[in-house]
Amino acid sequence: xxxxxxxxxxxxxxxxxxxxxxxxxxxxxxxxxxxxxxxxxxxxxxxxxxxxxxxxxxxxxxxxxxxxxxxxxxxxxxxxxxxxxxxxxxxxxxxxxxxxxxxxxxxxxxxxxxxxxxxxxxxxxxxxxxxxxxxxxxxxxxxxxxxxxxxxxxxxxxxxxxxxxxxxxxxxxxxxxxxxxxxxxxxxxxxxxxxxxxxxxxxxxxxxxxxxxxxxxxxxxxxxxxxxxxxxxxxxxxxxxxxxxxxxxxxxxxxxxxxxxxxxxx
Amino acid sequence: xxxxxxxxxxxxxxxxxxxxxxxxxxxxxxxxxxxxxxxxxxxxxxxxxxxxxxxxxxxxxxxxxxxxxxxxx
Numbered sequence: 001x002x003x004x005x006x007x008x009x010x011x012x013x014x015x016x017x018x019x020x021x022x023x024x025x026x027x028x029x030x031x032x033x034x035x036x037x038x039x040x041x042x043x044x045x046x047x048x049x050x051x052x053x054x055x056x057x058x059x060x061x062x063x064x065x066x067x068x069x070x071x072x073x074x075x076x077x078x079x080x081x082x083x084x085x086x087x088x089x090x091x092x093x094x095x096x097x098x099x100x101x102x103x104x105x106x107x108x109x110x111x112x113x114x115x116x117x118x119x120x121x122x123x124x125x126x127x128x129x130x131x132x133x134x135x136x137x138x139x140x141x142x143x144x145x146x147x148x149x150x151x152x153x154x155x156x157x158x159x160x161x162x163x164x165x166x167x168x169x170x171x172x173x174x175x176x177x178x179x180x181x182x183x184x185x186x187x188x189x190x191x192x193x194x195x196x197x198x199x200x201x202x203x204x205x206x207x208x209x210x211x212x213x214x215x216x217x218x219x220x221x222x223x224x225x226x227x228x229x230x231x232x233x234x235x236x237x238x239x240x241x242x243x244x245x246x247x248x249x250x251x252x253x254x255x256x257x258x259x260x261x262x263x264x265x266x
Numbered sequence: 267x268x269x270x271x272x273x274x275x276x277x278x279x280x281x282x283x284x285x286x287x288x289x290x291x292x293x294x295x296x297x298x299x300x301x302x303x304x305x306x307x308x309x310x311x312x313x314x315x316x317x318x319x320x321x322x323x324x325x326x327x328x329x330x331x332x333x334x335x336x337x338x339x
Contacts, residue, residue: 165330173326217319
């Protein structure tokens with residue numbers, strides 16, 4: 001088995017060196033983004049007070065996205081982050097189910113998912129630092145006890161890795177299973193017919209699961225994990241810990257003052 | 267050479283075993299909750315699928331490792 005056959009093909013080369021190129025998934029991703037942008041502009045144009053036709057569907061989806069963001073992020077951030085989560089969700093659903101039209105799914109390429117996960121990671125960290133400040137962020141990381149910062153650091157750093165590999169692995173595994181099934185069917189049908197006739201209908205159940213159900217679930221999970229982690233990052237220290245630390249500090253100061261008074265008296 | 271193939275198979279099988287047990291426990295808990303309180307079924311279903319998918323990451327890591335192992339054959 002050759003691993004190179006499983007990766008995305010390179011379709012465009014720039015220059016003669018062969019080092020600058022565009023792979024299949026990048027090209028599809030750009031095309032898909034352009035198509036979704038055009039679709040979004042078309043769906044958002046010509047809005048009326050009484051929704052009719054396409055506007056009903058769009059309002060349903062947009063309302064759902066705003067509600068989803070509000071549930072996961074809280075009211076104050078819902079308006080500013082809902083557009084990002086909505087476009088992420090739509091793009092991921094279409095990118096994952098590209099196998100339906102016979103193309104290679106975009107997210108079955110670890111570079112694409114790693115890029116998405118890096119965007120999510122940066123968004124979470126930058127927003128947490130912007131919202132809490134650097135000191136607040138560090139305080140939040142050592143929330144219940146100070147040594148917990150090690151665990152928190154590990155979990156923050158593994159988050160993008162797991163996010164990327166989860167999406168990649170699920171879509172890639174589905175793609176391999178569908179390919180294996182198609183190969184098996186063409187081998188079987190080659191025994192009695194020159195045309196691979198068995199391939200045409202038998203793959204539909206697999207397509208239903210791996211190209212329709214799994215993409216929806218995985219896109220939803222990617223979005224909701226980003227939202228949950230963003231919420232967790234912006235939350236700050238829990239009130240109980242803050243109260244405990246404040247009491248401890250006061251006690252320490254009182255003791256110091258007592259010592260000082262004793263020294264002055266003596 | 268043969269050991270690599272066995273390793274890939276064992277890796278996938280053990281990962282699937284553990285993840286299956288874990289997902290079964292999650293589904294068990296969710297079903298109990300749903301039967302006790304059918305009105306929160308929608309929310310419960312979403313949370314159940316979310317928990318299962320997070321668990322599935324371990325299986326996916328197993329899959330990736332076995333693919334890498336097969337590539338070394």
